[in-house]
Amino acid sequence: MELTSVPVIVQAFSEMLPQRVSIAITDQSKYIYYQPSESIDLKIKPGDLLRQGTVSLQALTERKKVAQYVDRDVFGVPYYGMSIPLLMRGELEGCVTAIFPKIMPWEEVKLPKHRFLIGKAEDRWVPFSFEQIAYISADEKKTWLHTKDGQYRNKYSLSELDLILPQDQFVRCHRSFFVNVNEIAEIQPDFHSTFILVMKDKAESRIPVSQTYASQFRARLGF
Numbered sequence: 001m002e003l004t005s006v007p008v009i010v011q012a013f014s015e016m017l018p019q020r021v022s023i024a025i026t027d028q029s030k031y032i033y034y035q036p037s038e039s040i041d042l043k044i045k046p047g048d049l050l051r052q053g054t055v056s057l058q059a060l061t062e063r064k065k066v067a068q069y070v071d072r073d074v075f076g077v078p079y080y081g082m083s084i085p086l087l088m089r090g091e092l093e094g095c096v097t098a099i100f101p102k103i104m105p106w107e108e109v110k111l112p113k114h115r116f117l118i119g120k121a122e123d124r125w126v127p128f129s130f131e132q133i134a135y136i137s138a139d140e141k142k143t144w145l146h147t148k149d150g151q152y153r154n155k156y157s158l159s160e161l162d163l164i165l166p167q168d169q170f171v172r173c174h175r176s177f178f179v180n181v182n183e184i185a186e187i188q189p190d191f192h193s194t195f196i197l198v199m200k201d202k203a204e205s206r207i208p209v210s211q212t213y214a215s216q217f218r219a220r221l222g223f
Helices: 003-016 055-062 158-164 211-221
Strands: 022-026 031-035 066-070 079-088 091-101 116-120 125-129 133-139 142-147 150-154 170-174 177-180 184-189 195-199 206-209
Touching (some): 022 055, 055 066, 055 079, 055 091, 066 158, 116 142, 158 170, 170 206
Antiparallel strands (some): 022 091, 066 079, 079 091, 116 150, 170 177, 184 195, 195 206
């Protein structure tokens, strides 16, 4: 993509989007322009390679518009991204991505406001207060609530739960886990400055804290 076309693209999108939205433009492999907003800044720099898990890379790969939540483990900040591939005479040149802070008004109605989550058993749905949930896991695109009574399927992804769960009670410790800090029995050191959490449930479940989340986890718990 020619850099001379970037200002035209930015001006067109800026006029359509609210001021609190950041804008990123890529070629086929890297970012070539980034305009942060006051509301969200992913610290992208022109020349940075596209990362796995971003909506920009997904839009380029699938050659179609992509709009979805992105976990905080990609840039350290959860965000809602909307990316559109740019085609010139049928050839893929890059994409333009609008980056929204966490949750936008039109998405807010989809997320619950109450202090419980619904777990699905084989033949029923069971509401669990946040206090009843020891930890939450994701496996093969399925989300599970782990309680003293067993594990139950939940409809939300971990990205969505990142916007729902109270931050003073639940901490993301791994791309596949949230833990209830009040349900941690022990924090054991592991390899490469990571940790293993022993939970208070009957199984004394052992939950990993990955390198990506280790520093944030220590800061949140204060050790």
